[in-house]
Amino acid sequence: KMKFTKHCAIGLIIRLSFIYYGTYQDAISEVQYTDVDYKVFTDAARYLLNGESPYKRHAYRYSPIIGLFLLPNLLIHLEFGKFLFSVCDIFSTYFIYKILRLEGCTENESIKWSLFWLYNPLSIIITTRGNADSLAALLVLATLYLYKKDNLLAAGIVHGLAIHFRLYPIVFSLPLYTSVIDLHSNKIISLFYPNKMRLTLVFSCIVSLLCTTGFFYLLYGNEFIDGSLLYHLKRFDIRHNYSVYFYLQYLSYKIGLSEMTRYLMLVPQAALLLLLTVVFGTKRTIAFCEMCMAFILVMFNSVVTCQYFVWYMSLLPLCLKDLNFGKKELFLVSNYWFTSQAAWLLPAYLLEFKSQDTFLYIWIQCLVFFWANIVVLTSLVRNYVSKHKVN
DSSP, rough: OOOOHHHHHHHHHHHHHHHHHHHHHHHHOOOOOSSSHHHHHHHHHHHHHSOGGGSSSOOSOHHHHOOOOOOOOHHOOOOHHHHOOOOOHHHHHHHHHHHHHHOOHHHHHHHHHHHHTTOHHHHHHHHHTTHHHHHHHHHHHHHHHHHHHTTTTHHHHHHHHHHOOOOGGGGGHHHHHHHHHTSSSOHHHHTTTHHHHHHHHHHHHHHHHHHHHHHHHHHHHHHIIIIIIHHHOOOOSOOOOOTTTTTHHTTTTTTTOOOOHHHHHHHHHHHHHHHHHHHSTTTHHHHHHHHHHHHHHHHHOOSSOOGGHHHHHTTGTGGGOOOOHHHEEEEEEEEHHHHHHHHHHHEEEEEHHHOOOHHHHHHHHHHHHHHHHHHHHHHHHHHHHHHHOOO
């Protein structure tokens, strides 16, 4: 019965508490609470403050926007960025609530489902460690909200910003396009037909993306393109991550993967993304479509870390009302997903902090986690389909 604003205030206080705790853990433990990327962001902001390129900081692979937003880390307080990302979490909760209201949920239902994100331990920890994906999630949710409000011009602008900021929202472009259809016309014919609404969405997105990307290209040249865009298309991690392709990259590190192998790695991902667009690319099911797409994108990615889970976790609250899980199945599926992650942590810790050769064991756990993701995704689709009678 608590008001939505009070929940948001509590959610922010919880995040501030974790930020404060993180400073303590960083001071006493070899396992740092603060994400290493946060230190990279801060160093990039320092270069910007001195009038230099943020890409002078090795390992800075992001839009300069992050460095600009984190200038107060140097001018006000080192933890400012974590506070900013926490505020983004609160605004994400607000957009989840507003989207649910637009979809016809009652006040109490909208609050209930939005709290899944607000009080989600995963989102709290990832955000307060200083990860910027909370800002990407906010832009994706803002796009959906504007789209649901039929403000396609603004939705396209924000979608372009989201793609510039973090490349992954580009996969949502096709379902956003196909879902803007004339319900009175033949669906097959109108699936890709460029009507006025679709052109508004497309051109506003392109202009937004080109303006932001072009502006920073003029400032920083090819190092901006290489660092913030191209790098993410060819990124790999031979130390440790959750990706099913991790061990393949490790074994082929010196000789490199052939172009054919890289293309074949993309085939299952691309096929599933296209299938989801065809089946769920409608205005009524767009949130579920994007959530499943983000899930597949993470699941088949060449590099997978916990921060990527934010991509689909932020969209999941929009779908919970439409899922038809039994309590037993929900318990088994969720526990399988969490335990498969937990089992990965021990060999990863032994490799990272004890320098033990646990690469094979990490890969085995990657396979287990990949299978857990298959179980989760098929369960989500089956329970969503059964409730909505989607063929």
